[in-house]
Amino acid sequence: MRGLGKDKMPAIDPAGPRSTGKHFIRLRRAVKEFDNVWHDATNNVVSTADARKRLFEELLWEHRDLAEAHSKCQAVPEASIEALKAQLATLQAEKEQLAAEHHKVKSLVGELKEKLIQDERRHDQERKEAKAAAEAKLDETLKECADSIAVLRAELEEESGARNAAQDRIALLDAEQKEYDRLVVQTDALALRLFPDSQAHAHNIVAERRAAQEMANPDAPWDPYDHLVTLSARIQHMRAVDRHLVDLPDRAMEIFKELWPEEAVPVNVTLISDRLRDACRRIREWKCSTARAEADAALRVACSWYEDLDLDAFHSLRGDAPTETDPALTAKWQDRAYRIAECASTRTFIPPPPDVKDALSDEEEVEDEEDEEVGEGEVPPEAPGAGDAPLEAPVA
Structure with missing residues (x-):
């Protein structure tokens, strides 16, 4: 082994022992590397040739254009130059x-x-003047706006006061309306007590009114207006029943004049009615006055005929008097008494002496007190919360 080769593979020492297969493998690898290098070189040469060809063609076209321009310049005449x-x-x-x-x-x-x-200077000056004028106008506008706001606030306060006054007025009217409704209901109840026969007629009038208005619930409890309608119906009904009610004030005045001739007649019917509550007692007082007038007439006749008559003896009735036991004398006595009574002054009220009181029986005084209590109790007392309670129709 001789280390690594170019391919980073272990290089075999040629001097060492190796086989033919290994030589062929190494040769094949070297040929492959040569092919790669040749291919790269060929590509480089071709690309360089193409670039030079394009450059040459461009230079050739420029040379042709310059040649044509030169030929044209050579062909320009002298006149053209001038x-x-x-x-x-x-x-x-x-x-x-x-x-x-x-x-x-x-x-x-x-x-x-x-x-x-x-x-520009003039524009700046005009702009400054316009700005000053605008500021002055703005100040004036702001002042006018402030004045307008003050006026509007005053008007608003006045309107608020008027609205509060209107609300108070509405509240007062509501309270008065409730009081009016309560009085109407109370008056209708009193009229029902005084005129019970008018209830059927009042029911018919209310039913006709509700039918004309097409109410969803005709059997609903009566409202104050229904009571007002019934009150009017009761009054109309009683006028139709008794047309002589209008003469009652005149008759009451005549009775007052007869019972109290020495007094002035009151200015209205209410005072006359209050005064006539004592009419029964006054009639009994008139009876006593008439008795005193007749006794006075009888004694005057007796004294006129018998001057020596002992008046002190007339203090009581004698029990054994012949006029009480003899019918003939009794009839004669009564005849003379009735004739003397015609001479008595019964149109003038004679009050009793200071030391004498009219002999009114206890039963008569009790009856007078009961009559006064009944007269005072004609107006029923108002129940608490009657103005706010739901109104119901009285039972027929």
Whole structure:
């Protein structure tokens, strides 16, 4: 062995013992390496030849173009050269003219530049003035805006106050409406107690109203307006039942004048009604007054005929008097008493003496007190929360 060869394989020493097969293998490997090197060299030569060929062709075409141009230049006549010189002179003159024009344009540009600078300065001045005017206008606008805002705030406060006042007014109206509804319901209940016969007519009126309005629930509890309708129906019904109710105030005034002739008639029916609560007692007082007037007439007749009559003896009724036991004397006594009674002044009320009290029985006084209690209890007391409770129709 002689180490490694070019192929990095162990190289066999030719001097050493080797076989023919090994020589052929080594020869084959060397031929293969030679083929690879030859192929690479051939490719390099071909590529170099192609590049040189393209370069030569390009140079050949350029040489041909130059030859044609040279031949054309050789063929130009002398006149053409003179024309070219003339054209060159013309072009030179045009160049000078263009230079002069360029100088003019340059001077014009300078003037324009100076004018532009002046315009720019004037524009800056105008811009500053416009800015100052705009700032002044802006300040004025801001001031007007502030004044407008103040006015709007004042109007807003005024409108807010008006809205609050309107809300208070609405709340007051709602409260008054509730109170009005409560009074309507209470008045209708009182009218029902005073005029129970009007309930059927009131029910019919409410039913007709609900049918005309096509209510979804005709049997719903009555609302305040229904009570107002029923109250109107009750009043109309009672007017239809008794047309003489309008004469009651006049009759009450006549009764008052008869019972209390020495007093002035009250200014309204309510005061007359309050005064007539004592009518029964006043009638009994009139009875006592009439008795005093008749007794006065009888004693006046007796005293006129018997001057020596002992008035102190007339303190009580004698039990064994003939006029009480004899029917004839009794009839005669009654006839004379009735005739004397015609002379008695019964139109004038005679009050009792200071030391005498009218003999009203205890039963009559109790009846008077009961009548007064019944008269005062005609208006039913209002239940707590009656204005807020749901309203129901009274039972027929």
